[in-house]
Amino acid sequence: MAEPTQFFGDGRRDQTFPTLEPLEVERIRRFGETRVYAAGEALGRVGETGHGLTIILSGRVEITRGAERGLPAPIVSHGAGSFIGELGQLSGRPMLVDAYAHEPVEALLIPPERLRALLVAEAELGERIMRALILRRVGLIRTGAGGPVLVGRPENADVLRLAGFLSRNGHPHQRLDPETDPDAKALIERFHVDPGQLPIVLCPGGQLLRNPSESDLARCIGLVGPIDQDRVYDVAVVGAGPAGLAAAVYAASEGLSVLVLDCRAFGGQAGASARIENYLGFPTGISGMALMARAYNQAQKFGVEMAIPDEVHSLQAVADPAPKRLSLTLANAERVQARSVVIASGARYRRLGIWNLESFEASSVHYWASPLEAKLCAGQEVALVGAGNSAGQAVVYLAGHVARIWLLIRGTDLAASMSRYLVDRVKGLPNVTLVTEAQITDVGSRDGTLEVISWRRAGSTERVSRPVRHLFLFIGAEPNTDWLAGSGVSLDTKGFVLTGPEAGTDRRPLETSRKGVFAIGDVRSGSVKRVAAAVGEGAQVVAALHAFLAESQR
Ligand SMILES: Cc1cc2nc3c(=O)[nH]c(=O)nc-3n(C[C@H](O)[C@H](O)[C@H](O)COP(=O)(O)OP(=O)(O)OC[C@H]3O[C@@H](n4cnc5c(N)ncnc54)[C@H](O)[C@@H]3O)c2cc1C
Numbered sequence: 001m002a003e004p005t006q007f008f009g010d011g012r013r014d015q016t017f018p019t020l021e022p023l024e025v026e027r028i029r030r031f032g033e034t035r036v037y038a039a040g041e042a043l044g045r046v047g048e049t050g051h052g053l054t055i056i057l058s059g060r061v062e063i064t065r066g067a068e069r070g071l072p073a074p075i076v077s078h079g080a081g082s083f084i085g086e087l088g089q090l091s092g093r094p095m096l097v098d099a100y101a102h103e104p105v106e107a108l109l110i111p112p113e114r115l116r117a118l119l120v121a122e123a124e125l126g127e128r129i130m131r132a133l134i135l136r137r138v139g140l141i142r143t144g145a146g147g148p149v150l151v152g153r154p155e156n157a158d159v160l161r162l163a164g165f166l167s168r169n170g171h172p173h174q175r176l177d178p179e180t181d182p183d184a185k186a187l188i189e190r191f192h193v194d195p196g197q198l199p200i201v202l203c204p205g206g207q208l209l210r211n212p213s214e215s216d217l218a219r220c221i222g223l224v225g226p227i228d229q230d231r232v233y234d235v236a237v238v239g240a241g242p243a244g245l246a247a248a249v250y251a252a253s254e255g256l257s258v259l260v261l262d263c264r265a266f267g268g269q270a271g272a273s274a275r276i277e278n279y280l281g282f283p284t285g286i287s288g289m290a291l292m293a294r295a296y297n298q299a300q301k302f303g304v305e306m307a308i309p310d311e312v313h314s315l316q317a318v319a320d321p322a323p324k325r326l327s328l329t330l331a332n333a334e335r336v337q338a339r340s341v342v343i344a345s346g347a348r349y350r351r352l353g354i355w356n357l358e359s360f361e362a363s364s365v366h367y368w369a370s371p372l373e374a375k376l377c378a379g380q381e382v383a384l385v386g387a388g389n390s391a392g393q394a395v396v397y398l399a400g401h402v403a404r405i406w407l408l409i410r411g412t413d414l415a416a417s418m419s420r421y422l423v424d425r426v427k428g429l430p431n432v433t434l435v436t437e438a439q440i441t442d443v444g445s446r447d448g449t450l451e452v453i454s455w456r457r458a459g460s461t462e463r464v465s466r467p468v469r470h471l472f473l474f475i476g477a478e479p480n481t482d483w484l485a486g487s488g489v490s491l492d493t494k495g496f497v498l499t500g501p502e503a504g505t506d507r508r509p510l511e512t513s514r515k516g517v518f519a520i521g522d523v524r525s526g527s528v529k530r531v532a533a534a535v536g537e538g539a540q541v542v543a544a545l546h547a548f549l550a551e552s553q554r
Pocket of ligand 1: 238239240241242243244261262263264265266267268269270271272273274275276277278279310311312313344345346347348367368369389390393480483520521522523528529530531532534
């Protein structure tokens, strides 16, 4: 059972489970409808979709978790004035807990779209409710309650892949080690799983998946569902990094219907940043994941629909009878129709040209340094390649967790590519050894895990080898524009999207060579590769979208 302090966080019980005053409940009655429940009746069960906020008018409701695994554990008991719901109910996503009437209950049911209207219309009350929904999700993540259960060895690459995917999407989950956890052993026996089939995932609805893809897992837990093929959105945004989320927040808050698609998780590259220190308004810095989770929640509050993970494969114009529509084809062959498209697909990490290195991704080769990776290599020796700011941030973060970092750079001096404040910090760390003019020559492995990394310095014949099991790569990025092949969107020589006058005559700012298709953030040719710049372009593009949509309706 979740310890209350573990669930609520320090001193946050009142904010997590506030009680609304009778006058406040009266004020928001117009957003919902009342319903009565008999003692023992379910107000909502794990996996059910479409619920919004349920405010208890009279009676008592018990909230539990884990019943689907035969291990029900109480979380909280709601009385008059308190409400049932967490972040997922903003968009009608599956319930992560069970709610049963302990005695006859009268409740006010506010469906997801009315809940969003309430949050916008009732500023102060809306803020308290929104904070409670977020804190409850945080509590569920902290305790792993309500999400899928992953069974597999903690260092297994597929366990790390699936856990990383769920963490990046802010979804609660539990990990069980089959060698040490009796619950894991019980599940393996119950489902007759061969050790070679691990990891398995038990979804909250009771379905068992054997080493699923991220997309299959997302569909099983209701993170993503089918797209309405007939709906025409005002804007489809490809990419949920800072640029895409900013465009979505500004567009939806100004009344446009918006769908955001991302093939992996919300947050993009920024979501992978251990600490962003140069984003305006956060003098002590903020983790990229925390900043991006706020933006993601904010977008949902304004009614943005999310399709994550859903990969866009191509962009085309819809032929007659709707020549003013654009269409996106997804990897699963679904189609999205929209009057305008914002390309915010950013960039992806460059890989090292070393044979077979990709096969160690997720287990030993990492492209970001989050708490997940820090835990994995705690107390060990690691190597990190890169000399930019993202490399510097990762070094500063990892140095607090690992025994030693070998920082390998191609150039002769960090200051050539890293901000001064980071260079000073990196140089002040006693467990970081800087190796200049270095190049990794080869790696050695055992049982799918790196064991040793070797490098050589320019002009030297000496080959240095160290027992390093975790290699971090921060060596720049390439634009995610493969999916634009054949779309008629012009790219520069490096593959970045051209916009404005560079894309053609009569182009609006941020508009590409195709009318109604805009590009923002890192994917745009000539953009400043920073979070603030991406967010700024996300806000700016909305003015161009309004102008385009108004013109195309005339
Ligand atoms: C580790 C790290 C640390 C950083 N630290 C800082 C910092 O401290 N300060 C700062 O200002 N900047 C920092 N940056 C740079 C900053 O993160 C980027 O400039 C910013 O994220 C760009 O935002 P974006 O939305 O344009 O693109 P991205 O963040 O790259 O997001 C693009 C999104 O599009 C999705 N996508 C791509 N192709 C498709 C497709 N075909 N279909 C669907 N979805 C798709 C991707 O999955 C991704 O989520 C850092 C970058 C990294 C990698």
